[in-house]
Amino acid sequence: SQTIHQWPATLVQPVGSPLSLECTVEGTSNPNLYWYRQAAGRGLQLLFYSVGIGQISSEVPQNLSASRPQDRQFILSSKKLLLSDSGFYLCAWRWGDRQPFRYGYTFGSGTRLTVV
Amino acid sequence: TQLLEQSPQFLSIQEGENLTVYCNSSSVFSSLQWYRQEPGEGPVLLVTVVTGGEVKKLKRLTFQFGDARKDSSLHITAAQPGDTGLYLCAGPRSYNTDKLIFGTGTRLQVFP
Numbered sequence: 001s002q003t004i005h006q007w008p009a010t011l012v013q014p015v016g017s018p019l020s021l022e023c024t025v026e027g028t029s030n031p032n033l034y035w036y037r038q039a040a041g042r043g044l045q046l047l048f049y050s051v052g053i054g055q056i057s058s059e060v061p062q063n064l065s066a067s068r069p070q071d072r073q074f075i076l077s078s079k080k081l082l083l084s085d086s087g088f089y090l091c092a093w094r095w096g097d098r099q100p101f102r103y104g105y106t107f108g109s110g111t112r113l114t115v116v
Numbered sequence: 117t118q119l120l121e122q123s124p125q126f127l128s129i130q131e132g133e134n135l136t137v138y139c140n141s142s143s144v145f146s147s148l149q150w151y152r153q154e155p156g157e158g159p160v161l162l163v164t165v166v167t168g169g170e171v172k173k174l175k176r177l178t179f180q181f182g183d184a185r186k187d188s189s190l191h192i193t194a195a196q197p198g199d200t201g202l203y204l205c206a207g208p209r210s211y212n213t214d215k216l217i218f219g220t221g222t223r224l225q226v227f228p
Contacts, residue, residue: 032214043120043218045218090158094214102164103214104149104161105161105216106158108158109157110156110157
């Protein structure tokens with residue numbers, strides 16, 4: 001069965017420090033992977049998505065970047081964190097067939113990032 | 117830009133009550149999904165609706181896709197404390213993509 005892992009679960013970082021959040025998927029190959037950010041108890045904002053190794057699309061210009069060094073690994077990074085980077089970060093992979101809309105997302109358990 | 121607005125934002129009810137949550141857009145969606153998210157966890161997919169007018173049932177939860185595919189509703193019968201969570205609707209950003217946009221969310225609290 002497929003599983004998705006995210007770590008760390010919580011992180012408190014000072015402003016200006018670097019960031020690296022990791023997401024790995026097991027039990028599937030060449031998955032579409034996504035990074036979302038969620039403001040407190042609200043909807044999700046798509047940050048990055050990747051359809052394969054080294055293929056990253058950015059949805060929102062910001063202080064973050066993403067990389068996909070291996071097929072089932074997706075990393076979210078920042079060189080210098082800002083206060084506004086605080087939030088709940090979720091990694092997801094898409095399962096199923098896009099047509100005819102028989103697909104869904106499986107999310108990791110998320111990382112709560114607090115920038116202080 | 118497609119947007120999904122959910123109402124109400126917050127809902128606090130007693131166990132056994134019925135409720136309906138709405139997801140609305142001015143745009144047509146090829147499909148809509150509903151997720152439930154518990155505190156500190158990622159959202160979990162509940163259902164996907166594809167056809168205008170489609171109704172799907174998941175135990176005490178009934179999901180409906182509007183005839184024009186611009187809106188959806190989630191009705192819970194005899195709510196239980198285990199139904200507590202954040203309910204999110206989501207749909208593909210455009211026809212030929214699997215990138216989902218998510219609604220603003222409805223936070224449901226069911227008290228015993």
